[in-house]
Amino acid sequence: MLIWTLDLGGRTGWAMGPAGKRPTSGSWVLKGDDDTREEAWARLGRRLRDHLSVERPDLIVIEAALEPGGQKSGHAAANTFGYLGAVYAVAGCYRVRVAAAHAQSISKHFIGRGRVGDRKLKKQLFIDRCHLLGLLDRDCRDDNRADAVALHDYASARWGRAAPKELVLFGGSP
Template sequence: MLLLGLDLAANTGYALGRAGESPRSGSVRVKRPEQALYEAPWGLETFLQDLCLFGNPDLIVYEAPIPLNAAMGDGRARSEDALLMPIKLEQAVERFCLPRQIRWEKVYAATVRKHLLGKSNYGDRQATKNAVFERCKVLGYLPADARIRNKSSDPLYDQADAIAVWSWACAARAKHTPTELFLHGERLSA
């Protein structure tokens, strides 16, 4: 089963692969700061077309956007564009999937983290992001020498979040769990 996991944002993380294999992953900027909001969904759809040029995934799973009322009430300042972008990107995924008859599903971040980490958060937002990033390295989905350079918005966080979504889809939808861990560069049985 070919699965695509997405972390939808201006810098979208992706992980594409079959259950039981390491995914091809990374992040792509679907909207630059100077671009209008309407360009983000177009950028995402163009990227998805390129990514799936040689074959469509069986399932696309993406991290569910934070509900507007929760996003507005969490104390973090956000622009109108920042509040609307996740909804527009979610619609872009659906628009991409419908004519190609690709199944799609959204999954809540807390569900993904509970699967990957054993609990949904590690206290604050930054500690939780670091835990997801480190777990992806332990599972061998990110290089052991990968390092975060920008604590607030490093593209590796987006990539790690997409890998986490992909890992959840492998376990929950393809019924596969990893059999190896990579600790200090060594391959170990899980």
């Protein structure tokens, strides 16, 4: 099963690969300082369209949105739902299924704790775990990319029903 995961935001992390294998990953800057959120949503839509016209995953997985009341502000909720709308709309045009995973489930699976009080600490734990498992190169410090890779690992286990193909111990090479 080919899985594409997206950590949506102004800087969107992505990871794509077969379930249970090290995915190809990266991040896109969707919203610059002078861009409107509508421009960022359109930029995401074009990226998705361009990619899906060449390669179609079996599944796209995104992090589930918090309820609007759980968002920091109405502006944050609008941003979140705009990105989600772009994903569902473009994926639907290509008949690619989209699934959503809850942030706490991803964290529990990947770092053993569902809740981590400090956002910066959680990001660092994800980066460290990616390095330990050989899912990101040691010089990569991109937390958006690490979030997408962690989501890919979770999606591989949950929807791909795949265990990692290579065992990496103590931060060694796969």
